[in-house]
Amino acid sequence: MRSKTFENLAPEKQERVLDTAVEEFAQHGFHQASVNRMVKQLGIAKGSLFKYFGSKEGLFQHVFEHAVDLFKGPLKAARNAEGDTFDRLRLSLMAGLEFVQQHPRLYRIYLKVLFQENVPFREPFLQQVRGYSAKFLRPLLEDGMRRGELRADLDLDMAVFLIDGLFDRLLQSLTVPEVHPALHGLSQGDARQRIDQLMDFIRRALAANNGEQHA
């Protein structure tokens, strides 16, 4: 529980606390993160942090709510975009790219939570983040089928799996060097080129007319 005390703090102090917590959780995950280390880094007493958030879990929850808030923004912009299905898919991937580039630490926290059991708030946290494919990707693809831009025999579950998986994997590769070393640390321009190549794959796999309308 975030107490009133924390909200009364000067905004810049709130930010400093949040920033330090994000850094610590991104580096070490929930269990290995150390409250002592954070407090030392911040130069405040341990008691203060516990007055603010009640517990380590409370602090983590605050970080998590902050992350979900930041994540909602780019998503809305992509949802209302114009263009055909593939243009809109591309835009949503670009939105993901931008989020990961601006908040790499939050994305790293997400990945750690995903593959680590016993993390508090894991289920609700993942459910909210994954609302992405449920509330956004799927309707977009359904719409694409209605418009005849996608193959009529497409299995929707698998199409969602394909796109969601490839998008996530691309962002992972850009964030975690070991996932796919060749794709790590690309420049802005190179990253865009990779996105174009990826969209070309997806078009060939899903489009109604073998994806050759762009020749």
Added chain:
Amino acid sequence: MRSKTFENLAPEKQERVLDTAVEEFAQHGFHQASVNRMVKQLGIAKGSLFKYFGSKEGLFQHVFEHAVDLFKGPLKAARNAEGDTFDRLRLSLMAGLEFVQQHPRLYRIYLKVLFQENVPFREPFLQQVRGYSAKFLRPLLEDGMRRGELRADLDLDMAVFLIDGLFDRLLQSLTVPEVHPALHGLSQGDARQRIDQLMDFIRRALAANNGEQHA
């Protein structure tokens, strides 16, 4: 360092120790795994375990070497397979599926290591496992291009990324419920159907003739 003492033990005891360690590391990852818990589960004294492996790291290394050994087997079988490029890709995915179904805990350890920094032996461990795409996938695709089964304008890096990513993601979905809930806990038959659908996607995206030779 695994000491001579451990190798002198009765094989069934060695197996029991290994099995317990695999379970603990799969559930909790390296840092959260507890030597005390393992020792309690095994019903032996803590000192014994340290006589065998010297340290928690030593025990982890033993588990890791065991995992790499098991992983090498199915890979060799897939490498020498007959058929066209897509048949061989399919076989290698089937090999991966079989490995994950027989050793889900080892795959969970791999995923935890991949997304957790500060784990001992992380780099050499991942390097060995990822030799998969370097030494197997890439030559297979190069061969496919020489044979003219793949589009001539294909970017090899991206093709490797695509296949590696989709294969890994499918196995992840089958292992970790939260990755893609719709694909978790499938029966043997359903899993094969998903593999066929996935291969269809890949064929459409990569094949020289728009992947329609199977009509």
Added chain:
DNA sequence: TTCTATGGTGACCAGGTGGTCACTCTAGAA
């Protein structure tokens, strides 16, 4: 019957953990 080599033991250690709480300090109200 000694001696020795080897597996097995668990109380003990230093150090880190999340969490507590009686206390101080200070700005502003009365």
Added chain:
DNA sequence: TTCTAGAGTGACCACCTGGTCACCATAGAA
């Protein structure tokens, strides 16, 4: 000039961690 509300403090707590080591048990050699 008092009084008070609330931010800030850090020594302290119980607990858990990986790791140690003096000691014990026993099988087989001498």
